[in-house]
Amino acid sequence: MSTVDLSPTARTRLGRARERGRLDRPALYEVLDAGMICHLGVVADGAPMVIPTGYGRHGDTLYVHGSTGAKSLRIAEAGEICVTVTHLDGIVLARSIFHHSVNYRSAMIYAVPRPVEDPEEKLTALRAVSERLAPGQWDVARRPTRRELAATAVLALSLEEASVKIRQGPPNDDEEDYAMDVWAGVLPVRQTFGEPVPDARLHEGTPVPDHIRHRR
Structure with a gap:
């Protein structure tokens, strides 16, 4: 993984609230590694399209995947895209409506995606996506077949052009x-996992794996 700080471009340089920007690359990794869904933005037939998509990071590469028939991925293969990841950490309640805000962590990435054709890299990418959602599941579930891999599109995105913006803390009211x-104050927002719900066709007596049970 790179240790070089982010270098703002005309598109990633913050215009407002610049003090919330972070240029250290570990901050980018932390935002990406804490999320499970990204939003992939493309232009389809002259109109914007934003699709919630599963993703995974491996080193300095972000991988997104979907069906080879997905319109958004076919469009993405043909040009530049924008990917965002956002975490809502709290509702900031001020004394005035004007100064209400939210605490958040966000990342925005611009890249020309590279279709992943190499079978080994595709498996690496799919493992990164799987482990982002359910760490440990890759080692217990059946791996993709050759036919399933052929039906799955994977795009690799460089993390070279990215920005990170973070807002934390209390409200900023007028004096x-x-x-x-x-x-006035902050109402924290947290995402938690509930009790695992077994599939109706699960073999009787099959226990919940530790890597699932421990996420609660």
Whole structure:
């Protein structure tokens, strides 16, 4: 993995709230590695299209995947795309409506995707996607067959052109509003896993694997 700081471009350089920007590459990795779904933006027939997509990171490459018949991936193969990942960490409640905000971590990546054709790299990419959603599942589930791999499109994106923006902390009210008797603060937002629900056709007595049970 690269240790070189991010180098802002005309597209990734922040225009507002620049103090929230992060140029250290580990901050980019942390945002990506904490997420499970990205939003892939393409232009389809002259109109924008944004698709929620599973992804995985391996080193300095971000992989997205889907069906070879997916319109969004076919379009993505033909040109540049934008991928974003966002985490909502809290609702920031201020004394004035104007200063309400959210605490968040976000990353935006611009790249010309590279179709992954090499079978070994495709397996590496699919493992990265699988492990992002369910760490440990790759080692217990059946691996993709040759036919399944042929039906799966995988795109590789460089993380060279990216930006990271993070907002944390309390509300920033106007000084005169601090005298108001209005509650202000942060309502944290957390994503949690629930109790695993077994498939109806699961063999009786099959236990929940540790790597699933421990995520609760």
